[in-house]
Amino acid sequence: MDLSDNTIERICKIFGYLNFLERSETKLVSSRELAKAIGSTEYTVRKDISFLAVGGYTRKGYEVKSLKQELGNKLNLNKKRKACIVGLGRLGSALLDYEKFQEDGFEIVAGFDCSINKLERIQTQIDVFSDNDIKEIVCLREIEVGIIAVPPQSAQDVADKLIGAGVTGILNFSTQKVIVSSNVIYLNLDFTNALRFIAAKVMIQKAKK
Amino acid sequence: MDLSDNTIERICKIFGYLNFLERSETKLVSSRELAKAIGSTEYTVRKDISFLAVGGYTRKGYEVKSLKQELGNKLNLNKKRKACIVGLGRLGSALLDYEKFQEDGFEIVAGFDCSINKLERIQTQIDVFSDNDIKEIVCLREIEVGIIAVPPQSAQDVADKLIGAGVTGILNFSTQKVIVSSNVIYLNLDFTNALRFIAAKVMIQKAKK
């Protein structure tokens, strides 16, 4: 059966909220509450969940712990996954120590930069290496996801190296779109585009009135 | 007429690509090329554009400059818009000097943090202030968009302050969803969720085989 990207994204958000509920020791949650938390409707939430999980207790809602377990199993969100960051400028080095990744099942196990100078001066607990070591370290440490935080002109080159080394997913923070083979999952988080989107929606909202 | 969020997002990406083409002095671009650049289809690109702009020259494609102008006018992407960043931790201060914002029509005109200590030590060209000054500075400098980069537990509080001060849009980098009134455009960029999404899609792709 095929899950749409929208469904996958919502389930990921639901998973994050379940994480939060679990930490605050909440036992049960309704489809309505989940919908509110992720900005959707109860119908859609129920449908999304029904694609992947079985049986909430009627009249009570879903059991937080088992739902999280079940969704996590189906979407590979339970076990810790390893990632690395390429490009240790301001953004990259901020991400390197981004604690949230740890809390939520990701482990940054390496950083890379092409500048030896930067590698020497950077202060972090994470091991850092030269770009030239990407292949070796990605294989050795079984890194699944590569996070790209380099200037646009190097983005494609870095992506090629990461894919050549065997990552299955790429998260690209650079503004440069990169082309990846179809067996690699690719996501671009472009801040500028996010701001554009907001500006556009503001405009449209104003125009309506 | 109503533009879907998907359409708006694609148009924003197209706009970014047109920016790039303009810088490299390309005069014309086809719907097929645009589609490839933003990861969509030529049909969808043509339809999206037809909602907003008139007349590419047949057999030649769209004229880069005028298309950019026209889309920008309709979606308010031409004039510089002002934004501020609240929370000057590693991520926030990285964003503060993110040159890309400048290049693409956004201007970061203030940073805020609740820690006087941080404000004193930070090195940046941008003016920085205490959280308490949000109201005053946002009004004074006519800031339209607030970027939230504070720890989750303060996110809602900061959002309330920004909205109280009059911003029309919020870009939230914290993992905490915040609730905003319906006249404010809200977007959450949650890195953790992005990684989850990639992990999930990797899983689904594997399962297919």
Next chain:
DNA sequence: CATTATTGGTGAAATATTTCACTAGTAATG
């Protein structure tokens, strides 16, 4: 100058997604 090839525009068809209406189950209530 006629023909051909390429491109955008656009209504219609196809597909995908969301919403709804209804069912069934179960805890709470009196």
Next chain:
DNA sequence: CATTACTAGTGAAATATTTCACCAATAATG
């Protein structure tokens, strides 16, 4: 213990979105 109220599951309806097929325009070609 019967009734009520609330909740998830789910097929069908409604809606939204994407894709397609075809037209019109125009530049290139011979």
